[in-house]
Amino acid sequence: PRAWRDVQDYIRANIRDQLSVERLALLVGLSPSHFLRAFKQTVGQSPHQYVLATRLELAERLVATTDLPFPKIASIAGFSSHSHLTASMRRYRHTTPSELRRACTGR
Numbered sequence: 001p002r003a004w005r006d007v008q009d010y011i012r013a014n015i016r017d018q019l020s021v022e023r024l025a026l027l028v029g030l031s032p033s034h035f036l037r038a039f040k041q042t043v044g045q046s047p048h049q050y051v052l053a054t055r056l057e058l059a060e061r062l063v064a065t066t067d068l069p070f071p072k073i074a075s076i077a078g079f080s081s082h083s084h085l086t087a088s089m090r091r092y093r094h095t096t097p098s099e100l101r102r103a104c105t106g107r
Contacts (some may be wrong), residue, residue: 003028004042011054015078019051051078056092059085063097064104070097 010027011019024047025035039047059077062068068076074085086096095103 007039011051015051015055015058016076017078019047019078021047052088052092055079056089059089059097060093060100063100073097 007024007028010024021032021036024039025032028035030038036047039050043050045053055077059073059079062073062076063070066073070085071082074080074082077085079085079088082097089100090096093100
């Protein structure tokens with residue numbers, strides 16, 4: 001549980017950065033292959049899927065609660081560009097930042 005909290009905290013604190021399996025494994029003192037197995041067993045998804053979901057949650061919260069421009073939101077949430085954010089949101093959440101903001105503001 002402590003190792004999982006450490007990984008979770010690290011991911012959230014460094015969401016803007018490229019988060020490698022090697023760095024996350026080093027954080028908890030495991031080999032990358034053992035870390036991958038343990039992560040999937042603990043969380044039920046791969047580190048990549050978890051990081052993407054965390055980034056999307058942050059981006060959705062920022063889209064819904066701020067007036068920040070989408071490129072800025074993409075950067076804060078760790079996406080490489082506004083188009084990467086839009087493509088990911090469309091693929092995994094079946095909406096776009098623009099559609100989400102319109103729905104949240106009632107416009």
